Amino acid sequence: MKLLKRLLQTAGPLNWILLASIGAGLLATTLQVSLLWAGFTALFRRVPQLWWLLLIFALVGGFARFFEQYLGHLAAFKILAHLRNRVYQQIMRLAPAKLDHARSSDVLKLLTEDIDQIEIFYAHTLAPVVIAVVVSLGFVVFFGLIQPLFGVIALIAYVLIGMVVPLVSQRQFGELSNQLNHADLDEQRLMVDAVTGKLELQQYQAVDQHLHRLRVTGQHFWRLDRQKNGRQTRAGVTMQLILVLSLAAVIAVVKLTDAPLVAALVFPFTFGRVLALGNLPGSLGGGLLAARHVFDLLDEQPLVTNTGTAPLRTINHFQLANVNFAYPQRPDTPILNQTNLAVQRGERVGLIGPSGAGKSTIMKLVMRWYVAQSGQVQVNxxxxxxxxxxxxxxxxxxxxxxxxxxxxxxxENLTLRDPLITDARIREVLNWVELAPTIAGLPEQLDTVVTRSAPVLSAGEVQRLELARALVRNSSLLILDEPTSNLDVLNEALILKTVKQHYTGTVVLITHRRSSLALCDRVLKLDHGRLVPFEP
Structure with missing residues (x-):
């Protein structure tokens, strides 16, 4: 109930549009049944002016049905747009710590597929459920006034189809929806890895292995989806069986009593709204699960609060004093243990150690991506x-x-749309990293459009472009986080030479390559969470 209440609260003023959609749906259903009643009546007796009434019912009912769908989807899509904006703003609030550990495929699924699935609630669940309940009660009263047994049969049939079957199906679909969501997420992760990591997979000759994993995951998802479709089919057959049995009961009542035959003819057409409820558990389960994921993200609090007020123009020195830290995802696995580090302006310090030791974590604490559990991190x-x-x-x-x-x-990649960075400054830095001739040879030069799938530049050139992006703006601290780990010797030497010759501020080089340490004045090794002088 809390989740449903929050979904309604999220709609805010748009609830009035949803309410109008419900009203239009009630009118459309009432006119549809009235049209059928009048039509069957016209077959058995001549009623003056009845055909004009049929025409009015048909036209007004058609327009009402249109506005029901239009208003419901209008509200749903406006709510989805609002949710996407909120989720994006929340991701920006949680960044960079959130994006440091979240996989891009997970974030993409949340922004697209999960939010899309919430549309099921607003456009295909809320209004149909309310309409089905109201019209079912109305039809029970209506048929009961014609013949009490009609009312009893209608009540039993509506309850079985609209409540019992969906509730039983929901229990079956609950765990299956979770499994489908996990399988879908795994498949998307592997797909994103296959696209973005294409070169790495080829280099390590792991393409066939990765494609095999993708096929296995896809087959698992297909089996779960087929299982879900099978359960939906069984639920549909059950509802149709209940409808047939209830219709048989109504016909029997007509034969045994003086109840009008028209009521029996109209009776099966009153199930349209109720039958739609039986299909909800299969689709609504995924929608509610997606809504829970979205709201969990919106409720997440940033690891770092932006409560500081002091200005800062230049970093003259920084230090860590007795810092202890473990990532929130792994609180029982300490990364830093009584870590101490002091760096003065103009120093070039190298941090070396095995992957995952916590070298990058030290500088992320300085940049306040995270907050240390104890100890002090100071700047100036x-x-x-x-x-x-x-x-x-x-x-x-x-x-x-x-x-x-x-x-x-x-x-735009170099300046990040900073208007203070001039083309003269860009050309100067591009000369430093020896990209000026390459970019000058492109048809549009600096205005050449690049994308991740069509980068125009080689891997080494893209890494040099990243360095140029850092050097093109004024800074007093340059953090190089494994900048040469994926590069050949020539590109590594070029990057280190550029930093050594042209950057005058403080440099912290994080690496596991000893060949990169020639840039540094001193080198520290991270050993079991503590920094100690490195001895080659």
């Missing part, structure tokens, strides 16, 4: 939480291990 002698997040991160240039290429022009 003040705790990092005294600064506004945008002011703290503003003087920091961060180059991740996997270069990010956004859909847009090369200029």
């Amino acid at each position: 002698g003040d705790l990092v939480d005294t600064y506004k997040l945008d002011r703290l991160r503003g003087p920091i240039a961060y180059v991740p291990q996997n270069a990010q290429l956004f859909s847009g022009t090369l200029r």
Whole structure:
């Protein structure tokens, strides 16, 4: 009930449109049955002006049916647009920590498929359920006034089809919907990995293995979906059987009493709204599960609160003092244990250690992606939480291990649409990373549109473009997070030479390649959560 209440609260003022859709649906159903009653009556007796009445019923009923569907979908799509905006804003609030661990396929599924499934509730559940309940009660009273036994038969049939069958089906579909959701998520993850990691799969000769996993996962999803369809079919057959039996009972009553035959002829046509309820558990289960995922995300609180007020223009020094940290996803697995680090302005410090040791975590604490469980993280002698997040991160240039290429022009990728960065500055930095000749040879040069699927540049050039993006703006701290791990020796040497010759601020190089450490003034090794001097 809490979930349904929240879905209605999310609709807000649009509930009035949904209410209008319900009203139009009630009118359409009433006129449909009235049209059938009048039509069958006209077959057995001559009633003056009845054909005009039939025409009016048909026209008004058709328009009412149209407005029921139009208003229901209008409200649903407006609500979905509102939800997408809220989810996107929430992801921005939770970033970067949320995106640091969430898979892109999971986020994409939440923004697209999960929100799309919520449309089932607003457009295909709420109004049909209310309409079915109201018209069923009305028909029970109507048939009961004609013949009490009619009313009893209608009541039993409506309850069995509209309540008992859906409730039994819901119990069967509950766990199956969860399994389908997990199977769908696994298939999407593998599909995204196959597309985005195509080069890596080819390099490690793992294409066939990955495609086999994708086929197995797809077959598992297909089996679950077939099982779901089978249960829906059985539920549909059960409802049709109940309808046939109830119709037989009504015909028997007509034969045994003086009840009008027209009532028996109209009776099966009153089940349209109720029969639709029997199909809801299969589709609504996935919609409610998707709504729960969306609301769980909207209720999630950021790991870092932006309560600081102090300004910050330049990072002169920073330090970690007795810092202990474990990721929220793995609270029982400490990453940092009484970690200490002090870096002065202009230093070039290397952090080395095995993958997963926590090298990147140290700098993420400085950037306030996360908050340490204990100890202090300071910048310029003040705790990092005294600064506004945008002011703290503003003087920091961060180059991740996997270069990010956004859909847009090369200029937009370099400037991130910062109007203060001039073309002269861009050309200067491109000369540093030796990309100027390559970009000058492109038809549109800096206005060349690039995408992840059509990057235009090679992998090494994209990594150099990432470095250029960091160098093109003024910063006092440059964090290089495994920038050369996926590069050949020539590109590695070029990146290190560029930083050494042209960057005058503080540099922190995170790497597991010893060849990269020539850039550094001192090197520290992360050993069991603690930093110790590295001895080659």
